[in-house]
Structures are given as structure tokens and as C-alpha cells.
Amino acid sequence: MATLAATVTxxxxxxxxxxxxxxxPYLFLLVPLAVYATWIIFPMLFSFYxxxxxxxxxxxxxxxxxxxxxxxxxxxxxxxxxxNPPDRDFVTAFNNNVxxxxxxxxxxxxxxxxxxMIFNSNIRGAxxxxxxxxxxxxxxxxxxxxxxxxxxEPRAGILNSVIVGASQALASVFPFITPxxxxxGWLADRNLALASILGAAVWRQVGYVMILYLAGLKxxxxxxxxxxxxxxxxxxxxxxxxxxxxxxxxxxxxxxxxVIDSLRSFDLVQVMTPLGGASNVLANFMYIEAFNNYQFxxxxxxxxxxxSISLVxxxxxxxxxxxxxxxx
Amino acid sequence: MANTTLSxxxxxxxxxxxxxxxxxxxxxxxxxxxxxxxxLTAIWLLPFFSALxxxxxxxxxxxxxxxxxxxLSALTxxxxxxxxxxxxxxxxxxxxxxxTIPSLIATLFLSSLxxxxxxxxxxxxxxxxxxxxxxGTMLPFQIxxxxxxxxxxxxxxxxTYGALIIIHTAFQMGFCTMVLRNFMKTIxxxxxxxxxxxxxxxFRIYWxxxxxxxxxxxxxxxxxxxxxxxxxxxxxxxxxxxxALKPITAGLAGLRGQFTTNWPLITAGSLIGVLxxxxxxxxxxxxxxxxxxxxxxx
Numbered sequence: 001m002a003t004l005a006a007t008v009t010x011x012x013x014x015x016x017x018x019x020x021x022x023x024x025p026y027l028f029l030l031v032p033l034a035v036y037a038t039w040i041i042f043p044m045l046f047s048f049y050x051x052x053x054x055x056x057x058x059x060x061x062x063x064x065x066x067x068x069x070x071x072x073x074x075x076x077x078x079x080x081x082x083x084n085p086p087d088r089d090f091v092t093a094f095n096n097n098v099x100x101x102x103x104x105x106x107x108x109x110x111x112x113x114x115x116x117m118i119f120n121s122n123i124r125g126a127x128x129x130x131x132x133x134x135x136x137x138x139x140x141x142x143x144x145x146x147x148x149x150x151x152x153e154p155r156a157g158i159l160n161s162v163i164v165g166a167s168q169a170l171a172s173v174f175p176f177i178t179p180x181x182x183x184x185g186w187l188a189d190r191n192l193a194l195a196s197i198l199g200a201a202v203w204r205q206v207g208y209v210m211i212l213y214l215a216g217l218k219x220x221x222x223x224x225x226x227x228x229x230x231x232x233x234x235x236x237x238x239x240x241x242x243x244x245x246x247x248x249x250x251x252x253x254x255x256x257x258x259v260i261d262s263l264r265s266f267d268l269v270q271v272m273t274p275l276g277g278a279s280n281v282l283a284n285f286m287y288i289e290a291f292n293n294y295q296f297x298x299x300x301x302x303x304x305x306x307x308s309i310s311l312v313x314x315x316x317x318x319x320x321x322x323x324x325x326x327x328x
Numbered sequence: 329m330a331n332t333t334l335s336x337x338x339x340x341x342x343x344x345x346x347x348x349x350x351x352x353x354x355x356x357x358x359x360x361x362x363x364x365x366x367x368l369t370a371i372w373l374l375p376f377f378s379a380l381x382x383x384x385x386x387x388x389x390x391x392x393x394x395x396x397x398x399x400l401s402a403l404t405x406x407x408x409x410x411x412x413x414x415x416x417x418x419x420x421x422x423x424x425x426x427x428t429i430p431s432l433i434a435t436l437f438l439s440s441l442x443x444x445x446x447x448x449x450x451x452x453x454x455x456x457x458x459x460x461x462x463x464g465t466m467l468p469f470q471i472x473x474x475x476x477x478x479x480x481x482x483x484x485x486x487x488t489y490g491a492l493i494i495i496h497t498a499f500q501m502g503f504c505t506m507v508l509r510n511f512m513k514t515i516x517x518x519x520x521x522x523x524x525x526x527x528x529x530x531f532r533i534y535w536x537x538x539x540x541x542x543x544x545x546x547x548x549x550x551x552x553x554x555x556x557x558x559x560x561x562x563x564x565x566x567x568x569x570x571x572a573l574k575p576i577t578a579g580l581a582g583l584r585g586q587f588t589t590n591w592p593l594i595t596a597g598s599l600i601g602v603l604x605x606x607x608x609x610x611x612x613x614x615x616x617x618x619x620x621x622x623x624x625x626x
Contacts, residue, residue, distance in 0.1 A: 025446075115368075146594060158374065321459070
């Protein structure tokens with residue numbers, strides 16, 4: 001969709017006079033910018049400063065002459081004073097974030113696009129089917145986490161009830177199968193905790209991707225699709241060669257959102273595995289180091305690393321957006 | 329958190345495309361599609377089903393009979409009043425509203441001011457400032473946590489509603505400004521010029537011409553922002569300590585520590601806690617969906 005030609009509401013200059021700065025826009029921006037600078041920009045810069053200190057969150061903040069890269073050395077294992085390995089908890093959290101990104105880039109995207117394609121055709125009852133997929137979006141992560149913790153509850157939860165019940169039913173039919181006494185521990189199991197949390201996260205994310213793609217499909221030029229049909233394209237060719245390429249802008253947004261959301265994940269992990277450990281992501285690792293262990297300086301350095309990782313996505317995205325904006 | 333919708337405009341609906349069945353659809357594939365869809369939908373609804381069924385039972389009864397064989401004669405609604413009073417869900421919900429409503433109004437108002445400046449004037453900083461707001465919507469919250477915590481403490485705002493209202497207002501401004509600015513840019517200039525010729529002041533152009541025309545975007549944005557602010561957990565965790573001031577998210581998270589083995593009570597509390605956003609969704613569904621796609625229309 002093209003934005004209408006950029007609008008200029010500045011008063012036309014009288015011929016020959018030098019253009020004066022029009023202060024009106026700055027007047028409108030005064031209060032919003034003051035709020036934004038105080039509570040977003042300044043804290044962001046301040047985090048950089050804190051990351052160079054050993055502040056504990058209680059005593060006065062260390063002065064500029066006490067700054068060091070010690071936190072980063074401990075976190076990443078910088079080759080400063082000899083080789084030391086990076087913080088093991090950091091490596092765990094980082095790897096979990098990577099897993100989260102990979103899962104978010106593949107599972108909800110594919111499911112969401114597939115569902116959007118189905119619901120965009122005139123399938124009966126689409127309205128009601130759709131609601132079941134975007135209903136999770138209105139729930140807070142705390143509620144999602146709570147509901148899923150109960151699903152994963154090892155003894156009476158719905159999941160293990162099904163698994164144990166099914167194994168017993170199978171065993172009664174096939175004598176060579178031993179029935180399960182109990183199911184997996186899910187969130188309590190080091191190896192399954194992250195996957196369990198991701199199950200809940202994907203449950204929510206699918207509807208979001210679906211909504212984005214549905215909006216994109218509605219905006220496609222129907223004549224292009226009709227033309228391909230007239231040319232005898234099979235449904236798969238139609239999707240592969242016409243629809244999917246036309247959806248490229250939406251796909252970009254979906255991919256960017258998937259990565260950003262993965263890096264932001266905090267609530268679900270915090271709610272479902274409050275003690276942290278094997279399922280920690282960087283955001284939780286940071287929270288635990290700062291607020292549970294009173295290592296604010298160290299926590300700040302984790303936040304800076306997390307921001308730097310996010311910038312890998314944010315900067316190219318902004319660059320493309322700026323160029324688009326300048327084209328208008 | 330999914331509050332990263334990106335640079336945006338409202339998606340205008342146009343003709344539907346897709347597989348309009350002109351040729352006879354193949355029966356078997358159609359049935360298979362429906363079957364797959366029904367299975368997937370059932371899986372998606374299972375968590376809701378699990379929560380609803382649990383909320384009307386007792387923990388003892390569940391332990392005795394297992395999840396799938398509920399004793400229908402023992403179903404009870406007692407968990408809901410228990411959650412409402414003993415578990416203080418009423419208090420938590422009230423707190424959520426006290427925080428959400430002012431934050432919503434403040435962030436929408438401030439964003440409309442900055443969006444107006446960025447959309448309707450041509451000045452050097454217009455684009456850099458716009459992209460500053462856009463970038464802000466994608467930040468990880470963690471980069472703000474510690475300084476905001478410290479500043480709120482210094483200002484004696486720690487553990488007050490005010491702390492949450494301020495940070496929500498500030499943080500949501502990035503997204504709201506981005507969306508409103510892009511929407512305001514689509515308003516034709518003729519209207520504004522006509523008003524200007526009639527001697528309309530800049531503020532009146534903002535308030536009496538642009539704002540009324542921006543209301544559809546505002547409505548969609550308000551619905552979405554209500555849900556986001558209402559559902560925030562992180563800031564409540566960082567900035568609120570007193571039980572009496574906790575919003576519903578932090579309150580519910582605390583319940584689990586307190587009533588560890590009473591899942592029916594916890595689930596009933598969660599279901600009550602969902603009602604406000606459910607209400608918004610049920611009545612403003614169109615706006616909610618529109619809000620979510622606000623960012624992606626480009």
C-alpha cells in the first residue's frame with residue numbers, strides 16, 4: 001500500500017526570504033519526547049554504564065573511575081587476563097534462546113501460514129475455527145503458563161493422563177507392551193523443560209502469525225491469482241509461484257517478529273520454571289543474576305549482550321525501512 | 329511478548345482470493361482437510377477445556393478419579409468465590425484496572441501528539457525521531473530494567489501504581505507513535521490546507537481535524553494496548569512488592585506459590601483474571617485483529 005505523497009503543512013515561504021525553522025512540530029513533540037528520553041533512552045544508556053560496574057543494587061553506584069570490563073570477561077570469557085571459559089549459565093541461556101529462535105522461525109510460521117491459506121479459501125465454519133487459534137492471544141503469559149503447568153503436571157495433568165491411559169490401553173491389547181506407570185516429568189525434567197515451555201509458546205504464536213498472513217492474503221491483488229488460474233496453475237504452483245512470493249513483505253515482518261519475540265521471551269519461562277536452570281533464556285538469566293543474586297552490574301552486562309544480539313535483527317530491518325521511507 | 333508489530337498502516341480489506349472452487353472440489357481431499365482441521369482445532373482448544381473442567385472440581389476428587397473420569401455429581405462452583413475473596417483476585421483485578429486505564433489514556437494522548445508532529449510537518453528530525461520510536465518497539469525490556477528500578481526507587485515511586493503507569497506510558501509510546509504517524513500520513517492534505525486557509529491554528533488542526541479522522545486507528549490501537557498493558561507481568565514483578573498493589577498477572581503468579589497443590593482454585597482464579605480481556609475481545613474483536621495487523625500492512 002502506498003502512502004499518499006508526503007504532506008507538507010508548513011506555511012509556504014514568501015519568495016526571497018530565508019526559510020526559518022518552524023518550531024510548531026517541536027512544540028507538539030516536547031512532552032512525548034521528554035517522557036521517552038527520561039524513561040527509555042536514558043535508562044538504555046545507563047544500562048551500558050552499569051554493565052561496567054560491580055554494583056550490587058543497594059550501595060551507591062560505583063563512580064566512573066571504577067569501571068572495568070570484568071563483567072563481560074566473566075560472562076563471555078574475553079581473552080583479557082588469560083583464557084577463562086564463558087559463564088556456563090550464560091551458554092545454557094544463549095543456546096536456549098537459539099533453540100527458541102529456530103523453533104519460532106519454523107513451527108508457528110508454517111502452521112500459521114497453512115491455517116491462513118485454509119481460512120482464506122471459503123471453507124465452512126472458518127470463523128469459528130479461526131477463533132480457537134487466536135483466542136490464546138488475549139491471555140497473559142502468566143495465565144498461559146499456569147494453564148500449561150497444570151497440563152504438564154506429572155500425575156494428574158491432562159497430558160500424562162492421556163499418555164499413561166493410552167499405554168495401558170495398548171498393553172491390554174498387545175501383551176508385549178509394558179504399560180507405563182508414570183509419564184515424563186515435563187517441566188521438572190531437565191531435558192524436557194525447554195521443549196515443554198516452547199509448546200505453550202507455540203500454542204500462542206500460531207494465531208498471531210495466522211492473523212498477519214490472513215491480512216496479507218486479503219490485500220493480494222486478486223487479478224494476479226486469477227491470471228495464474230486461467231493459465232492452468234495447480235493449487236500448489238499457485239501457492240509456490242504466485243501467492244507466496246507476493247506475501248514476501250508479510251513474511252519479512254513475521255520473521256522479524258519471530259526473532260524479536262524469541263529474544264524477549266521471559267514471562268513463560270519465569271512462570272513455568274521459576275527456579276530457572278536448564279530452561280533459562282537470557283532474559284531470565286539476567287533477572288536472576290540481578291534480582292536474586294544482587295549482581296546488578298553483571299545483570300546489566302547480560303542485558304547489553306541481549307540488546308546487541310537483538311540489534312543484529314533491528315538494524316537491518318530499520319535500514320530497509322528507512323530506505324523505503326525515503327523512496328516515497 | 330508479542331508486542332512487536334512493525335511499521336504500520338491499517339490493512340484495507342479487498343476482494344478475497346484463494347481457491348474459490350469453480351471446478352468440482354475433490355471430495356476425499358476436502359474431507360481429509362476438514363478432518364485435519366478438526367483435530368488441530370481440538371488440540372488447540374484442549375488447554376481451555378482442561379482449565380474449565382478443572383475449575384469446577386476439587387483437587388481431592390481429581391486425585392481420586394484422575395483427569396478423565398470426573399465425578400459429575402461432585403462438580404462445584406465454590407472455587408470461583410474462593411479465588412475471588414480468599415485468593416484476593418478481586419483486589420488484583422482492581423489494581424490492574426487502576427494501572428491500565430490511565431496508562432492507556434496517557435500513552436494514546438502523548439503518542440497522538442508526537443505522531444501528528446512526525447506525520448504532518450516536514451522538518452529535519454522527523455525521520456530520525458520516527459525511527460527512534462520504531463527501534464524502541466523492538467528493544468528487549470531487560471536493557472531498561474535496572475535503571476528504571478533504580479530511578480523509581482530514587483523518586484520514591486517504587487511499589488506504587490504510579491511507577492507502573494509511567495513505565496507503561498513511556499514504553500508503549502514507541503509503538504503507538506509509529507502506528508498513528510503512519511495512519512495520519514494517509515490523511516489527504518487538502519482537508520488540512522482548506523482549514524488552514526480558513527485560519528485554523530495548528531492545535532485546532534490537530535484536535536478538530538486530524539484526531540477525529542484518526543479515531544478508527546485509535547480504536548484498534550486502544551483495544552490492543554489495553555490487552556498488552558493489562559497482561560504485563562515483567563514490570564509488575566520488578567516495580568511492585570506489596571500484595572495489596574499487585575496487578576492480576578503478578579497476583580496469579582504468586583497464587584501458585586501459596587496454593588501449590590490446589591489447581592482448581594488457581595485455575596478458577598486464572599479464568600476470572602481472563603474475563604476483562606475476554607470481554608474486550610468478544611466485543612471489539614474486529615478492532616483487536618485490526619490492531620494486530622496494524623503493523624504489517626506495508
